[in-house]
Amino acid sequence: GLAAGKTEVKCRSVRVGMVKEVKLVGDLKSVRIRVELEPDYEGLLRRGTHFWVVRPRVSTTDVSGLGTLLTGAYLELDPGSQDGELSSNFVGLEKPPATNRNIPGRRLVLTAEQAGSLVEGSPIYYRGFEVGRIENRILDTEYQRVTYDAFIRQEYNGLVKENTRFWNTSGIDISAGADGFKLRTPSFQAMFSGGATFDVPDGIPPGDTVADGKIFTLFEDEDAASSSNFNPTLKFVLLFEQTVRGLSRHAPVEFRGIPIGRVADISFDYLKAAEDPRVGVLVEIDPSLLRPDAAEKIIKPDGEFLKEAVGRGLRASLKIGSLLTGSLFVDLDYYKEATFAEMGKVGDLPSLPTISGGLDQLQTTVAETLKKIGKTADEFAISAADSRKSMVEINETLTVARKTLDSADVANISADLRASLAAFNKLSATFDKSISSYGPEGPIQGDMLRTLEELRASLRTMKSLMNAIDEKPNSLLFGRDSSGNPIPQAPKGKR
Helix, strand or coil, X not given: CCCCCCCEEEECCEEEEEEEEEEECCCCCCEEEEEEECHHHXXXXXXXXXXXEECCEECCCCEECCCHHHHCCEEEEECCCCCCCECCCCCCECCCCCCCCCXXXXXXXXEECCCCCCCCCXXXXXXXXXXXXXXXXXXXXXXXXXXXXXXXXXXXXXXXXXXXXXXXXXXXXXXXXXXEEEEECCCHHHHXXXXXXXXXXXXXXXXXXXXXXXXXXXXXXXXXXXXXXXXXXXXXXXXXXXXXXXXXXXXXXXXXXXXXXXXXXXXXXXXXXXXXXXXXEXXXXXXXXXXXXXXXXXXXXXXXXXXXXXXCXXXXXXXXXXXXXXXXXXXXXXXXXXXXXXXXXXXXXXXXXECCCXXXXXXXXXXXXXXXXXXXXXXXXXXXXXXXXXXXXXXXXXXXXXXXXHHCCHHHCCHHHXXXXXXXHHHXXXXXXXXXXXXXXXXXXXXXXXXXXXXXXXXXXHHHHHHHHHHCCCHHHHXXXXXXXXXXXXXXXXX
C-alpha cells in the first residue's frame, strides 16, 4: 500500500516526512524505500529508530490500523534513543512492536522450555489485573529454549522483585493428584491469546526491585512456580512391601499433613537382590519446611537426630490422598506400637523404616478382628457344651433323688419332706426346660448359629469390599469396571 509521493511518514500521528521512492532490490528479496523527513525532524533518524507499515491488522491479541481503510497505509517512525548516533539506513519491521519504546516501563526477558500459546501481544497479569504485554518471542537454537521479551508498564514496575516467579496461565488448567482435582480458568482473553502472570511465592522475601534486562524463568503453571524454591537437601530410600500402585513421581511427602518433600523416583534398581520383593521409593525432603528447631538439628540424612526419631517410632507409610484419583502419598509420623527398627542403608543412601498403612493396615485390622471373633465363638461354644454337660449331670441326680423318694414310705414322710419333694420336682422340671433350650434343637443354639452365619456373611462382604478398594480405590464412587459382556434384555412388552 505504499506509493511514492503519496504515502506519509508519521511519528505520534504527526506527519514528519514523505515516501519519495519505492523499488525492488536487485536480489528481488526485499523492497527499498527512500523517504525524506522535514528539516525540523531530522534528529529523529538515529541508531535504533524503527519503521513499519501501518495498515489494518487483526489478530487474537489486537486490532489496529482500521483507520487506514479510509486514509490509506502510512509509515510509522519510532525514534531511537537520543544518545544514539545519526543514521540514514534502517531495516523496517515486518510487524509493529507490541509497545512503543517511548512508553516508559520495565522490559524483561522470560525463558521457557515450551512456547505454549504465548504470542506477541499476550497480556501479563498481576493478581488478575493486566499490567503488561509480551512484546516478542524467539526460538533460541543455541540453548534450545524459547525467549520472550516482556514489558511491564511504569506504574507497576515496583511489583517485579528479585524473587518474583512468572508462570503461564494460557488455556484451562485441569490437574489431578493426591489432593484431588484442580481446575484453574484464566481470563477470557488469556484462554485464546495466551497469558502470563507473576507473584512472589509465600514464605520467601520478595527482594529488591529489578532493572531492565532481568532474566526470569517462565514456569508452566502456578504449582511449578510455587515449588521452584523447593530445596531438597535430604534424600532417603523407602522400601515398601505393599503395592505402590497410585504412587507417582512428585507425589507429596507429608509429616502429619504438612508437605515437607516429594517423591523423586520409584524403581526396583535400589535393591540388588532379585528375590527381594520390596519396592524402592526415593524421596527428597526440604529441611526448611520443618520446624525451625528440627531444621537446625537435621544436618545430615544419617545424623543422630533422625536415628533418635526412628528409635521413638518414626516410620514412613503409604496413604490414600484421594479416592477420586486413587493417588497415594508418603506419610511420615510416629507410631507408638511400631516394632523396634533402625535406620538402614541402601547403596550410598540412608533408608527410613516403613510400616504398612492405608488399605493394608485396614485389612490387617480386619483380619485380627476376625481372628478374635472366631476365638470368642469357639470359647462360647466350649462354655455352652460344658454347661449342657453339667445340666445333664444335675438332671440325672434329680432323677435318682425322685426315684428314691417315690420308693420311700409315704405315710412316714413328714410335711417338711413333702414340701422338699415338691420343690425338687419343680427344680427338675426347670432344669429339663433349660437343657432342652441348649440342646441341638433348642432356640439358644439356633439363635447362635444364625448369628454366626450372619457374621460370616458380613465378613465375606467386607473382604470383598477390601479387595475391590485395593484394586481400584475410586470404585466407592465410580463402581467397578464393566466386564464388557452385558446381559441382553428383551424389549419392553415382549417379555
